[in-house]
Amino acid sequence: xxxxxxxxxxxxxxxxxxxxxxxxxxxxxxxxxxxxxxxxxxxxxxxxxxxxxxxxxxxxxxxxxxxxxxxxxxxxxxxxxxxxxxxxxxxxxxxxxxxxxxxxxxxxxxxxxxxxxxxxxxxxxxxxxxxxxxxxxxxxxxxxxxxxxxxxxxxxxxxxxxxxxxxxxxxxxxxxxxxxxxxxxxxxxxxxxxxxxxxxxxxxxxxxxxxxxxxxxxxxxxxxxxxxxxxxxxxxxxxxxxxxxxxxxxxxxxxxxxxxxxxxxxxxxxxxxxxxxxxxxxxxxxxxxxxxxxxxxxxxxxxxxxxxxxxxxxxxxxxxxxxxxxxxxxxxxxxxxxxxxxxxxxxxxxxxxxxxxxxxxxxxxxxxxxxxxxxxxxxxxxxxxxxxxxxxxxxxxxxxxxxxxxxxxxxxxxxxxxxxxxxxxxxxxxxxxxxxxxx
Amino acid sequence: xxxxxxxxxxxxxxxxxxxxxxxxxxxxxxxxxxxxxxxxxxxxxxxxxxxxxxxxxxxxxxxxxxxxxxxxxxxxxxxxxxxxxxxxxxxxxxxxxxxxxxxxxxxxxxxxxxxxxxxxxxxxxxxxxxxxxxxxxxxxxxxxxxxxxxxxxxxxxxxxxxxxx
Numbered sequence: 057x058x059x060x061x062x063x064x065x066x067x068x069x070x071x072x073x074x075x076x077x078x079x080x081x082x083x084x085x086x087x088x089x090x091x092x093x094x095x096x097x098x099x100x101x102x103x104x105x106x107x108x109x110x111x112x113x114x115x116x117x118x119x120x121x122x123x124x125x126x127x128x129x130x131x132x133x134x135x136x137x138x139x140x141x142x143x144x145x146x147x148x149x150x151x152x153x154x155x156x157x158x159x160x161x162x163x164x165x166x167x168x169x170x171x172x173x174x175x176x177x178x179x180x181x182x183x184x185x186x187x188x189x190x191x192x193x194x195x196x197x198x199x200x201x202x203x204x205x206x207x208x209x210x211x212x213x214x215x216x217x218x219x220x221x222x223x224x225x226x227x228x229x230x231x232x233x234x235x236x237x238x239x240x241x242x243x244x245x246x247x248x249x250x251x252x253x254x255x256x257x258x259x260x261x262x263x264x265x266x267x268x269x270x271x272x273x274x275x276x277x278x279x280x281x282x283x284x285x286x287x288x289x290x291x292x293x294x295x296x297x298x299x300x301x302x303x304x305x306x307x308x309x310x311x312x313x314x315x316x317x318x319x320x321x322x323x324x325x326x327x328x329x330x331x332x333x334x335x336x337x338x339x340x341x342x343x344x345x346x347x348x349x350x351x352x353x354x355x356x357x358x359x360x361x362x363x364x365x366x367x368x369x370x371x372x373x374x375x376x377x378x379x380x381x382x383x384x385x386x387x388x389x390x391x392x393x394x395x396x397x398x399x400x401x402x403x404x405x406x407x408x409x410x411x412x413x414x415x416x417x418x419x420x421x422x423x424x425x426x427x428x429x430x431x432x433x434x435x436x437x438x439x440x441x442x443x444x445x446x447x448x449x450x451x452x453x454x455x456x457x458x459x460x461x462x463x464x465x466x467x468x469x470x471x472x473x474x475x476x477x478x479x480x481x482x483x484x485x486x487x488x489x490x491x492x493x494x495x
Numbered sequence: 496x497x498x499x500x501x502x503x504x505x506x507x508x509x510x511x512x513x514x515x516x517x518x519x520x521x522x523x524x525x526x527x528x529x530x531x532x533x534x535x536x537x538x539x540x541x542x543x544x545x546x547x548x549x550x551x552x553x554x555x556x557x558x559x560x561x562x563x564x565x566x567x568x569x570x571x572x573x574x575x576x577x578x579x580x581x582x583x584x585x586x587x588x589x590x591x592x593x594x595x596x597x598x599x600x601x602x603x604x605x606x607x608x609x610x611x612x613x614x615x616x617x618x619x620x621x622x623x624x625x626x627x628x629x630x631x632x633x634x635x636x637x638x639x640x641x642x643x644x645x646x647x648x649x650x651x652x653x654x655x656x657x658x659x660x
Contacts, residue, residue, distance in 0.1 A: 152538040152649065154546070245535035245554025249651035271577065278570035377650065382554055394552055401558045407533075407656035409570060412578040415654030 057480040058092055065476035069469045071495070074438030074462070076469050078425035081254040086476075087373035094354050094475045095120030097484075098298075099202075099209040099222050101356040101367055102126035102136055104383060106206065106241035112155045112170055118369045118377075119212060124198070125149050125159065126208060129170040134203060136210035137172045137195035148195065159195070168195050204228065205235035207365075215481035223352065225452040226296025229343040230350025233362035236335050238385030243397055247380040247405040253418035254425070255355060255370040256472065258378065261414060262349045262357040262366070263303040263464035265291065266439065271413050280402070280409045292346045293444065293456040293463045295491035298484075299471025303464035304348025306457075327361055340450040351464075353471060364400055374422055380405050437466040444495040454491035463495055502604055502630065503592050505637045510587035513659055518568040521659065522561075526631055526638040531564055533557040533644040533660065548645065556656055557644065567659075578657035584613040585658050589626075600632040601640070610660060612653075620653040622646055626660065 063086070068077035080086055096119070103115040103126050114127040116139065123139035125148075139147050141161035148159040148168060158175065159168045167176030172195035180186060198210035202219040209219055216222060223231065234240070251258065261267065265288070275281040288305040295301050307315075312327040329335060330344045350358040357366040363384065369377040382400045384393055404411045424430040440461035446454045456463055470489045478484035512521045525531075533556040534548040549555060559567070570576045588609040596603035605627050612620040629641040644660045 150538070151540045151543065154539055154543045243554050245549035247535055247554060247556060248649070249653060249655070251654045270575075273575035274570045274573045274577075277573035277575055278566045280566050280570070380554075397552060397554065398558055401555050402563060405554075405556055406651055406653065407556045409566070412655040412657045413576065416578055419654060 058089075060479050061089070061477060063089075063476075066473045069466075069473045070434070071466060071470050071489075073434075074436065074441040074466060075434035076437060076466075077434050078431040080469075080472075081257060081422055081425040082373045082431075084373055087370070089476060090370070091120040093478070094472070095370075097211065097213040097216060097475070097481065098354055099211045099216060099219055099352075101352065101365070102201075102208040102210050104206055104240075104242045104365075104381065105134075105203055105208055106383075106386075107153070108134075108208075110155065112157055114149060114154060114156060116149060116152045117367075119198075119210065121370060121372075123147060124210065125195075126201075126210070127156075127170055133171075134201045134208055135171060136198035136201045136208075137168075140196070141166050142174065142193045142195065166193075172197050204231050206240065207231050207234065213481060217481070217485075222298065224296045224298070224300060225450075226294045226302060226350070226454075227300040227352050229294065229339055229346075229453065230300065230302055230352055230358045232338045233343065233350060234358050234365065234383060235362075236338055237329060237362060237383070239387055240383040241386045243382040243384055243400075245382075249378055249406040250371065251376050251378055251415040251418055252374060253376055253415070253422040254373055255368045255376040256469075257418045257421050258368045258376050259351060259355055259357070259468060260465045261418065262351055262359070263301065263462075263468070265304055265460050266462075267417075271417060272410050274413065275409050278409065289459060291458050291460060292342060292348060293458065293461060294342060294346065294348075295446065295454050295456070295464065295467050295495075297488060297490065299353030299468055299475070300351065301353075301464040301467050302343075302346055302348045302350040303461070304346065306345050307347045308345070329361075340453065342450040342453050342455050351468065353468070354475075359404065360400060363396070364404060366404070374426075378406075437462045437469070441466075442494060446491050446493060446495065456495070467491070467495070498597070499592070499594065502594060502602070502637070503589075505630070506589040506592060506606060509639075510589055513587055514585050516571075516582060518571060518659075522565060522568060524637070524639055525561060525564065526633075526640040527561055529559075529561050529564070529639060530641045531557055531559040531644075532642070533646065533656075536646060536649045538649045556646075556651075557660075564659075571657075576657070578655050581615065583658060586611045587660075602628075602630045602632075604628045604630055608660065610658065612658060622648070622653070622660070624660075 068080050100119045102117050107115050108128045111128055111130045114125050125137050125139050127135050129135050139149050141148050143166050144163055146161050146163040148161045165178040169175045174190045174193045199212055199214040201210045204219050290306040292306045293303045316326050316328050335344055355368040359366050365381040367379040444456040444463045474488040535554050539547050571579050589606050591607040593605045594602055610622045624646040627643045630637045631640045
């Protein structure tokens with residue numbers, strides 16, 4: 057439990073005016089508190105189960121700024137530990153992925169098994185006189201590790217609700233979009249790079265369909281993206297408790313057919329996977345129609361119509377690691393797989409035609425939250441403000457039918473303020489924004 | 496020695512074209528069937544180094560044919576490629592050129608590179624690594640038939656890759 061904050065975090069996010077105080081994007085103290093109040097409490101994405109299929113397979117990730125190891129034990133269970141020896145704190149795993157029999161600290165040789173138990177201490181008898189209680193000095197384990205449809209998450213807080221409850225209908229819909237592409241497995245190679253921006257500005261951007269025509273104007277001009285055979289005028293926004301959201305264009309079977317026709321010549325995602333009974337059963341009518349981007353709060357973007365995940369990992373207030381995971385049906389024919397992989401490689405990642413131009417915008421935005429004069433003025437998230445009527449077109453799913461808007465961004469910041477204000481999970485559960493009414 | 500000198504001159508001329516932003520002239524150095532590839536690199540232990548780089552067909556930073564490289568050039572020329580507008584100032588240093596294979600007019604050449612990028616007022620990026628090229632001798636000139644670029648970094652410390660290696 058954290059003490060009640062001395063800072064009034066809700067004062068930074070004005071949902072009525074649609075403004076957000078710039079200080080939350082660069083203040084070191086706020087950033088440090090985010091690590092405690094958000095990342096140490098939420099469910100954090102670790103990896104897909106296909107990345108660690110066998111005992112001892114591991115993938116290194118982060119919870120906030122803490123290095124963690126996601127691995128599989130000999131009983132097939134998923135395990136997540138802090139990557140820090142209990143003796144002097146050294147990392148017990150320094151490769152970013154691979155397979156091990158145990159985790160050996162290279163400082164003095166303390167050795168931990170795949171369940172994080174301390175099983176080897178050099179000199180346990182001769183130097184420690186067997187006084188060291190090894191069962192008390194295992195690696196620090198995540199409070200809970202759970203998988204939803206193959207996507208592995210961990211939380212360090214024992215009070216965090218179960219993953220499915222945390223995700224709610226909107227978060228589950230987002231991950232179901234990723235799981236709906238068949239027997240999916242991660243394509244080898246997680247692209248990683250660093251952008252000099254605050255992590256929240258990167259997250260904010262995933263809902264932003266307003267920037268595409270300017271930020272990414274070079275994509276159609278270069279001939280990479282075609283002129284679309286329709287207009288993305290209708291949008292759906294789905295808002296979930298604790299900050300999950302999905303926002304973007306509404307598709308119809310007619311649009312999907314037109315898009316598929318266009319994609320024979322150009323690199324676009326074929327959306328016809330939505331036109332199946334399985335997709336309807338997993339996503340419902342809102343999910344099937346939404347070509348929008350889900351974010352699992354705080355930092356997991358489900359991109360490319362569910363074929364890619366992009367994780368935004370904070371490295372201090374002014375720096376964010378961007379990690380791209382690509383997932384395809386393992387039974388996909390080789391020529392289609394090859395074409396899909398190429399399309400992802402060309403679109404996203406640091407050399408992607410769509411992504412190259414984002415980083416500079418976000419870093420320049422971040423810079424202008426530090427300087428004395430600029431930071432006096434809040435950022436504007438007021439597009440369509442006061443006009444977003446939340447309806448329940450699908451049981452349990454709060455959604456808005458509209459056009460390009462900033463509802464999901466503002467929703468994310470409102471949720472951020474809720475998380476930052478709550479001293480613990482019971483407090484967050486009873487005091488957080490609910491998606492009802494008009495936003 | 497003459498052959499070595501010829502290859503080194505070719506790389507110096509190529510670097511000069513890129514640093515002068517003469518991308519159309521640079522494209523003229525590429526074979527029509529070029530594959531321009533930069534795999535993802537991982538931090539691995541010694542006994543798992545066989546998985547250090549992704550393989551062709553899996554994820555990569557670049558996995559381009561000539562058409563895709565032309566799109567990248569056209570993008571820069573569009574006036575809307577903000578990552579390169581204002582344009583970066585680059586310097587390509589190519590050293591340690593080694594002809595490792597040369598049969599019937601086709602050479603495999605490895606070289607080390609340092610690409611330095613200066614951007615806006617104070618932005619600076621450095622990429623070091625190794626290139627493995629296939630050079631094809633056509634009518635007395637070289638064409639680059641493939642370029643595999645192996646960066647040292649596993650986590651790229653730059654916001655993007657908007658330049659050619």
